[in-house]
Amino acid sequence: MLSLASSLPGFTTSSNPSLLQQHGKGESHHPSAPPCLVCSPADTSQVQALVRLCGEHGVPVVPHGAGTSLEGHLSHLDPRPSISLSLNNLAALASLSVPSRTATAGAGLTRLSLNEQLRGTGLHFSVDPGADASLGGMAACAASGTSAVRYGTMRDAVRAMTVVTAGGEQVNTGSLASKSAAGYDLNALYMGSEGTLGVITELTLNLHPLPSHVSSAVTVFPSLSAASKSVVDMLLLGVPLAKVEILDRSAIRAFNAYAANVPDLREAPTLFLEFHGISEEELAAQVAMAKDACEGHGSSEFEFAAGERERRELWAARHGTYYASVRLRPGAGGVVTDACVPLEHLAEVIEETAADIEREQIVGTVFGHAGDGNFHCILPVREDDPADYLAKIEAFNGRLIERTLAKGGTCSGEHGVGSGKMLYLKQQYNAPTVGVMRAVKKALDPKNIMNPGKIFSWDE
């Protein structure tokens, strides 16, 4: 590491201990495993030079955006001394095309900052994973969020990327066109590869027109199952829901205690809905059809957020579910689960999960992006919790994944695998499937320097 550091005169580096601690953990509940050094290159060519040097010295590189990943993606677990490569200095909006509905930005730019800079253009960037993640990190982790049901996930949002390979070469994936059939889809290969194949330095993103007419509503159901079934029906009817979030009783309880700006909601299985329309009539048609579908499953109190402010508060509160949930136990941090099932099975899986929490007498909320079949539990844990409580939480998550995989689902809908879900990945895929991933990794990073030890093990 010393010999590497001495060859880094042109780079901004830091070995401030608290910065190193932070870079080895981020917002993940997994313990910090810090790097030896944080390097902050100024541009793609500096990233190339840095990665080349790391290759020569056998130094692992963990790319770091805003640090909002949740599954131990940022931990420096490899025994070799390693660096955290911060993309903070690559955070400019390089170009914008309104007619093509695209923006090209540095990987370190965050999604909220991008949207801030898009103000007045009539366009917005739709992927909203709650946290103000960096765009590069969102691509690396295949992020999504509340608006995926209508506008898609990060996979749908990226046209092209600049990626620095483990060998320090610059690769340009995709094209600026809205689609392409020219060769292997390298865009998609780097997407969700969690920094294990290269460093994303720039992205061209799809933008969407801001809806001219918006309406939000909250409605409650006799059961989570009834709420899930109404989502199935709305989507089968073709209602282009902009957002449809499901929350269980505990989540509403947490939410009421936390969200001071929003009137308390009834503690019942609930859907938060948002509709985007091009005209008053078109929006009204969507809402009427959705309301009918919900009422068919016993929904009541179809309440609309009155104005833009109330709507923003509602969704800000929804995005605060993490903080609201961990506050159910003072002084706690949160273990977050993330599973996704085919919509047909959402009702059953989510009901069983909520029942499991009750049966085990653990504290936890259940909520999620119902339109995608993606749901989360937040389980507040404290540092002074006895080992058997933590074991209960772990066993609960294990059963949740088993239940999910049994229904053809996936062990991660949007948080990724990192170091935290490697066992579950092996449960989800057969050995040849993980073998293909491993073969790709070995071909593109033969020295295993790019975020080593994540997603799957280097050796079988």
Next chain:
Amino acid sequence: MLSLASSLPGFTTSSNPSLLQQHGKGESHHPSAPPCLVCSPADTSQVQALVRLCGEHGVPVVPHGAGTSLEGHLSHLDPRPSISLSLNNLAALASLSVPSRTATAGAGLTRLSLNEQLRGTGLHFSVDPGADASLGGMAACAASGTSAVRYGTMRDAVRAMTVVTAGGEQVNTGSLASKSAAGYDLNALYMGSEGTLGVITELTLNLHPLPSHVSSAVTVFPSLSAASKSVVDMLLLGVPLAKVEILDRSAIRAFNAYAANVPDLREAPTLFLEFHGISEEELAAQVAMAKDACEGHGSSEFEFAAGERERRELWAARHGTYYASVRLRPGAGGVVTDACVPLEHLAEVIEETAADIEREQIVGTVFGHAGDGNFHCILPVREDDPADYLAKIEAFNGRLIERTLAKGGTCSGEHGVGSGKMLYLKQQYNAPTVGVMRAVKKALDPKNIMNPGKIFSWDE
């Protein structure tokens, strides 16, 4: 090959010369390069056994669906004796989930046959590349078509695949859930890999609700540029166009001569539009907004297809543009180009392309999926055409690609690379980018038996 043939007692094989000729060409304008044998396995495990045998004997395998690919994908150019692996016997609809909006089908099932079997379910499979392609072939070539602007391309349509690797192992990509962040996106890796990495044997596909309200319209513009700009505006306004096709004067001329069931259209730059709605009011709101946007660019004669029959005839005729275009020169076959540009540049690129055709005094039509920036030229050529006419066509296509790449576009929007566009792929991507594709190929098919010599060369 003889030693291989003798180890294939359980397989359906054929060496009928006309079948071999057909399997080495399909609908491509590239000359046939036939296999030595056509093998038609009965299921995934037979595909595995066959590919394993081929690996042992060093026999190249070219997967074959419906034979509708256009860029020499099916040609057996490798000097080693090779087989065509037909997926014809893997053509069953294995399962259907209406609540999840998914169908699982064998790779040999064609898209029209799938939609036939979906009748009465309220769902349809949306990707429509014109030809009645097989679903596996559509995934292998990253197909799209007229409805991509609203419902997405094949990349958006596939949740999970069963793939047989070059080593004969069975890999399961993705999951049955609507999204996943669990490991590398192998779904996307095999998508568009044109049979060079493995054989797709089964797919789970996203379906969409059939729209309850549909309207189609035809409108003409003073120029291709005006037509393109109105498409930009409609999409910026958020009109969820189901289809939006652009056709130049020559295409309309060809279309009038060919489509007996449809009244003649004025020979002018034209848009064909389709709108899908959930109610009469919602549909009317879309149409009104689209009409306004078109009129803002000088459109006139916004004519609606009166009933379902007229609408079907209109789109059937549009899908017949290939046949209509080649008939502009009796006895000809068609060279089809396929480029895609960012929407901002569609007006300019398509105008220059139409002007190039006129300037060169070649016969050709220009049309395409305007919402995606994807356009085609069909250039009828005859076997007795002098060499300099063919040279003109080739030079024209070269200029078209150069023009496209200069604007950040792609050398293939939806037809793929095959053997026909390998040179253009090298123009589009820098050497390290093609190098990553090559490294993946060598890692997953070390003996180079899977559709060898396509997309990029094995050696640099």
